[in-house]
Amino acid sequence: MTTANDGTLSLQQFLPYRLSALANRISQSLAVKYSKQYGISVQEWRILAVLGEETKLSAVAITNRIAMDKVAVSRAVKRLIEKDLVVKDLDSKDQRSHELTLTTNGLEMYQQLVPIALEHEEQVTDTLTTKEKESLLKLLSKLDNAPL
Known part of the structure; x- marks a missing residue:
């Protein structure tokens, strides 16, 4: 499926490439819809989305949930804090860790962005x-749970 008769790789038929390229295209086309109006990046949106769903999470938990590089998450969290969309507090259970939560402004933005994201998903x-x-x-879940 991914190799030609001469042993070369057909990138357009290579599943990891196709999934990555499609995910990037979908994310970027959604970003166009909210970046101008709300001034946030793809990374910032993903953090808002996961905090809108989970309420309180550490940066490590966010990194694991959204499968993003921890440096990118750290930078995006810093920008969200500067924009007064996220607040960072000491974890009440572990004083060495911090919990991130949406501010009132962050929750309002999240609630405004959700319909845009859902409409975009419907269009896709x-x-x-x-x-x-x-x-x-079902197939995506099956692939996501496959041993790597």
Whole structure:
């Protein structure tokens, strides 16, 4: 599937490349929709999204959840704190760690961004039938849980 008869790799048929390229295209096209109006990056949006869902998380937990480089997460968190969208407090259970939460401004922005993200998802999957969408999610879960 990913090699030609001469033993070369067909990048356009190589699954890791295809998944990465598609994810980047979808993320960037969504970023165009919210970056001008809200002034946030893809990384900042992902952190807002995970904190909107989980409420309180450490930077390490965020890094693991969104599968982003810890340096990129750290920089994005710093920008979100500077924009008064996220606050960092000492973890009540572990004084060596910090918990990140959305500020009131951060929660308001998150609530404004969710409909934009959901509409974008609908546009991306609009050409798929309901059954194809269900199959896609099952296949992605299966791949995500595969041993690497």
